[in-house]
Amino acid sequence: MSESTEKKMVRLRSSDGEVFEVEESVAKVAKTLQDMLEEDCADAVIPITCVRAPILTKVIDYCKDQVMISSSSSTTNNPNERTEQERKAWGQKFMEGVDSSTLCELLVASNFLNIEGLLNLGVDKMVSMIQGKYPQEIRDMFNVVNDFTPEEEEEIRNQNAWAFERDPYYKKRSSSK
Amino acid sequence: MEGKSRKRNSTTIPATPIHFLGPELLCTIFASLNHFDLVRCSGVCKSWNKIINSSNLFKELYCKQRLGSNVSVPSEKSLKEYLTNLAMEQHKVALVSGSVDLHQWNAHSVGVNQCRMKQSLIVTGGGDKVLRLWSSGSYNCLREYSVPLPDPLIDFDFDESKIVGLTEGRLCVWRHQGRRSIFPAKEGTFSRGLCMRYIDPEAAVGCGDGTVRVFDMYSQRCSRIIKKHSGSITCLALTDDHMIVSGSSLGSITVAGLSFDQRVGCLRPSTAPTGIRTISFNQNSYSVFAGSTNGYCHCWDLRTMKPLWEKRVSPNVIYSMHHMNSDQSALVVGGIDGVLRILNQKTGELLANYVADKSTASSNDPLAVTRRMTARKLTEDTLIDMVPRQMRPSITCVAVGMKKVVTTHNEKYVKIWKFD
Numbered sequence: 047m048s049e050s051t052e053k054k055m056v057r058l059r060s061s062d063g064e065v066f067e068v069e070e071s072v073a074k075v076a077k078t079l080q081d082m083l084e085e086d087c088a089d090a091v092i093p094i095t096c097v098r099a100p101i102l103t104k105v106i107d108y109c110k111d112q113v114m115i116s117s118s119s120s121t122t123n124n125p126n127e128r129t130e131q132e133r134k135a136w137g138q139k140f141m142e143g144v145d146s147s148t149l150c151e152l153l154v155a156s157n158f159l160n161i162e163g164l165l166n167l168g169v170d171k172m173v174s175m176i177q178g179k180y181p182q183e184i185r186d187m188f189n190v191v192n193d194f195t196p197e198e199e200e201e202i203r204n205q206n207a208w209a210f211e212r213d214p215y216y217k218k219r220s221s222s223k
Numbered sequence: 224m225e226g227k228s229r230k231r232n233s234t235t236i237p238a239t240p241i242h243f244l245g246p247e248l249l250c251t252i253f254a255s256l257n258h259f260d261l262v263r264c265s266g267v268c269k270s271w272n273k274i275i276n277s278s279n280l281f282k283e284l285y286c287k288q289r290l291g292s293n294v295s296v297p298s299e300k301s302l303k304e305y306l307t308n309l310a311m312e313q314h315k316v317a318l319v320s321g322s323v324d325l326h327q328w329n330a331h332s333v334g335v336n337q338c339r340m341k342q343s344l345i346v347t348g349g350g351d352k353v354l355r356l357w358s359s360g361s362y363n364c365l366r367e368y369s370v371p372l373p374d375p376l377i378d379f380d381f382d383e384s385k386i387v388g389l390t391e392g393r394l395c396v397w398r399h400q401g402r403r404s405i406f407p408a409k410e411g412t413f414s415r416g417l418c419m420r421y422i423d424p425e426a427a428v429g430c431g432d433g434t435v436r437v438f439d440m441y442s443q444r445c446s447r448i449i450k451k452h453s454g455s456i457t458c459l460a461l462t463d464d465h466m467i468v469s470g471s472s473l474g475s476i477t478v479a480g481l482s483f484d485q486r487v488g489c490l491r492p493s494t495a496p497t498g499i500r501t502i503s504f505n506q507n508s509y510s511v512f513a514g515s516t517n518g519y520c521h522c523w524d525l526r527t528m529k530p531l532w533e534k535r536v537s538p539n540v541i542y543s544m545h546h547m548n549s550d551q552s553a554l555v556v557g558g559i560d561g562v563l564r565i566l567n568q569k570t571g572e573l574l575a576n577y578v579a580d581k582s583t584a585s586s587n588d589p590l591a592v593t594r595r596m597t598a599r600k601l602t603e604d605t606l607i608d609m610v611p612r613q614m615r616p617s618i619t620c621v622a623v624g625m626k627k628v629v630t631t632h633n634e635k636y637v638k639i640w641k642f643d
Contacts, residue, residue, distance in 0.1 A: 096243075150240035157248055165251075173255040181266040188241040193269045200383060202266045203342070205303070208310035208549065208625050209262035210342055 056083065057091040058106075064099035065091060068106055075109035077160035097155040101148065105155050108140065108164050141171045146187050149175075180210070246274045258284050258306050281306065307549050310625070315552040317626040317642040318565050319575040323598035328362045330355060330637040336619035338631045339380055345622070345629050346386060347637050348376050354388060356381075359624065359639065362593055368397045372405070378419045387426055387440070389419035394426060396440055406443035413445075420461045425481060427467055429456030435467055437481060451477050460504040460511070462525070468511050470499030476513055478525065490523045493533060503544045508551045510568060514541030520556060520571055534571035536564055538607070543620045555623045557630055560607055561615025563598075563640065576601045577640065578615045598640060 054070040056079070073092075074080040082092060094102060115128065128136065144152065149171055156164035176184060185192055192199070203210045244252075253261060253275060261284065265275040275281075281302050330347050337349030340359065348354035352375050356366040370376055372390050379388040388395045392412035395405045407413075415431025421440065428436045433452040438445050454473030461467055465481040474496025478487040490511060498516040505512070509525045518537035523530050541558040546568065553574065556564040563577040580599040601610075616632040628640045 147240045150244055153248055154240070154243045169252050169255065172252045176252070176256065176264065177260055179260075179263065181263055184264065184267050190241060190268050190271075192267075194266075194272075199266065202272070206262045206307070207342060208307060208314070208547070209259050210266070 058102065059091045059093045060097055060099040060102045061095055062098050064102070066099075066102060066106060068109070069113070071113050072106065072109045075112045075161060076105075077162075079159060094155075094159070096158055098151065101151045101155050104144075104148075104152060105159065105161070105164065108161070111136075111140075112163065137167045137170075141167055144171065146175065147189070150188070242270075246278075249274055250278050250280065253278070253280050254283065258309060262306070311547065311550040311552060314547060314550060314626055315574075318553050318555070318628075320642065321575060321577075321600035322643055323577060323600075324641040324643070325579055325596040325598040325638060326362070326593060326641070327596065327636045327638040328593040329635055330357070330364075331635050334633040334635055335637070336631050336633045337376075337378060338620050338622045338629045338637060340622035340624045340627075340629050341381065341383075342624070344381075345637070345639075346379065346381050347629075347631060348379055348388070349620070349631070350375055350633065352376065354379055354386060356386075357637075359627065359629070362639075370395055377416060380420060382423075387419065387421050389416050389428060391416055394419070394428065394438060394440075404443060406438065407445060411445060415455065417455060418458050420459055422461045422463070422465070422481075427459060427461060427481065429459045429469055431455040433471065435459065435469055435479075447482075449479055451479065454498075457498060457500055458502045458513075460502045462504055463506050466525070468502055468504060468525070470502045470513055472498040474498055474515065476502070476511070478528070488528050490521075490528060490530075492519065492521050493530065494519055500541055501543050503546060503554070505546060505548075505551060505568065507549060508568065510551075512544055512546075512554060512568070514544050514556060514558070516540045518558070520544070520554075520566065522568070522571060531569075532571040534566075534573075536566060536571070536573060537562070542618060545621045545623045547623050547625065550623075553623075555621045555628050557618025557621040559617045561612070561617050561632075562601065562607060562610075563618060563621070563628065563630065578610050579638075580614070 055067050056070050056073040058066045058068065058073065070083060074083060079092065097105065149168060153165065153168040153172065156168055175187060184190065249271065253264060256264065261275060261280060265272045285302055285305055331351045333351050335347050335350050338345060338347045343359045345357040345359050346354055347357065352370045354368040354376060355364050357363065358365055368386055370388060370390060372393060374390040376388045376390055379386060381387070384399045386397045392414060393405055393407065395403065397403050413428060413430050413436050416428045417431055418429040420427055424439055424441050425446065426438045426440050428438065430436060433450060433455060435449045435451055435456060436445050437447045437449065451469055452471035452473065452475055454471040456469050457472050459467055459469040461481065466487065467479050467481050468476065470476045474492060476490040476499055478490065480487065492515065499513050500516055501514040503512045510531065511523045511525050513521045518539050518541055519533060519535050520541065521530065521533045536556060537558050537560055539559040541556055544554055544556045546554045552568055554566040554568045556566055561578065564573060565575045566572065567574055577598045577600055580597040616634060618630045619633050620631045622629045626642045630638045630640070
């Protein structure tokens with residue numbers, strides 16, 4: 047049992063059945079997995095039931111990067127340590143090109159796996175997508191069905207007319223007869 | 224990495240993965256939004272609406288804005304009021320800040336003198352036989368309503384379900400579903416209709432003979448004729464509690480019930496009576512504002528019928544004044560001298576006044592449909608007569624929306640002033 051110097055691997059299974067093998071240190075970036083690993087169930091394949099393979103790939107990318115930073119920052123004069131600004135830029139690059147549905151899945155995954163940094167990146171991205179948008183734009187972006195009756199929608203708009211003042215997307219729907 | 228991808232194709236990719244974000248996650252996201260975005264999000268769908276309204280997000284926003292002071296968490300009602308006030312404060316600050324984007328577009332084939340604005344929609348007309356509905360973002364004409372009568376339109380108003388227009392002797396209602404009705408029939412026409420306002424189901428028409436005729440827009444009958452003035456009725460306003468405030472060409476303003484025959488009283492300008500040209504009523508503060516032909520603005524409290532202030536804001540005729548429904552601070556005034564004035568609703572004090580700026584106006588292609596210009600804030604000691612006339616065409620009507628004002632000038636074009 048002299049495996050302590052060798053890197054311990056952990057296997058994760060996505061909801062669609064794909065198995066990923068990652069270093070334990072990478073998996074441990076996710077607090078949920080860290081807790082599980084500390085309770086010592088490392089031999090089995092850990093099922094990540096609510097995360098699909100493409101999303102899990104992205105999550106693992108994130109975790110790997112975190113490990114790289116932290117391992118280098120434990121040594122002195124680490125070249126990989128980032129300033130606040132660099133971290134921001136990196137986060138932006140990491141989320142670049144992530145579409146709205148991937149973003150939602152990433153949020154669910156980082157919430158489930160308890161990865162605070164990734165969750166914050168996702169929330170920031172989501173906020174930037176919503177800011178300054180009108181309801182119909184938000185619905186289109188996230189595929190949300192408008193389940194208000196025309197009367198209900200009208201009431202919400204009238205109650206806070208100031209927030210909808212410049213809404214160029216709103217078309218009054220004819221009420222259901 | 225390809226692993227066991229046997230089921231990959233059949234795996235159901237959720238059509239709306241956003242529904243997997245639980246209330247907690249959504250709240251984390253919503254917590255980073257400002258009050259404008261938050262209110263809009265509450266209008267996306269039922270579940271978002273429920274999450275936002277059952278959360279403390281609005282309260283937290285309130286506390287954040289009041290940082291430092293000892294905050295007692297307000298009730299839901301006052302919270303709503305607070306957010307509205309915050310929005311109105313921003314609106315007012317924008318109106319007086321002096322940074323204006325002025326756009327004008329060719330809207331009609333003959334000069335028009337009236338405009339109305341609700342949310343993001345603008346209706347223009349008056350003087351023409353056609354009303355046009357515009358988007359305030361793109362200035363695209365969304366719809367057109369033509370009047371099949373010999374006389375041009377004089378006045379109109381609209382809401383989400385209909386447009387009501389007034390010609391000299393008749394009313395015309397275009398409903399959203401496309402049905403148009405014109406009334407009254409030939410024998411019931413009134414003479415010299417000069418102004419019109421409506422509150423469902425009734426429309427009130429001010430006439431040249433000093434009467435207000437009230438029509439039920441559904442039965443299309445004249446339900447009552449109220450004799451109000453000796454002079455002709457030039458302008459009127461209706462209140463939510465069914466009062467009619469009307470102004471006459473001889474300078475008197477009377478208040479009466481819409482559905483019961485009772486004259487409540489008279490609002491009297493203290494200055495020598497001159498014709499009242501425009502009336503605006505603020506339901507929230509119960510203030511009645513009136514503008515007159517000698518450039519005076521008057522304000523009364525409708526509850527006490529007492530004057531609040533009176534100021535001469537212009538050397539000449541005031542044609543129009545307007546404010547946002549929920550705004551109790553800024554009153555926008557326009558008149559013959561073509562200066563767009565912003566007054567304090569509570570004191571009548573002049574907060575800012577604007578004219579178009581020639582520097583960019585002249586560099587534009589005069590044939591372009593939409594022209595961009597800038598506007599200039601006048602300083603207190605600017606002599607208006609020194610500002611060239613073409614920079615300040617007479618303002619015949621103003622319509623105010625969130626951080627913007629639409630004006631007509633008895634010209635083919637319509638202007639929109641966007642403040643930020």
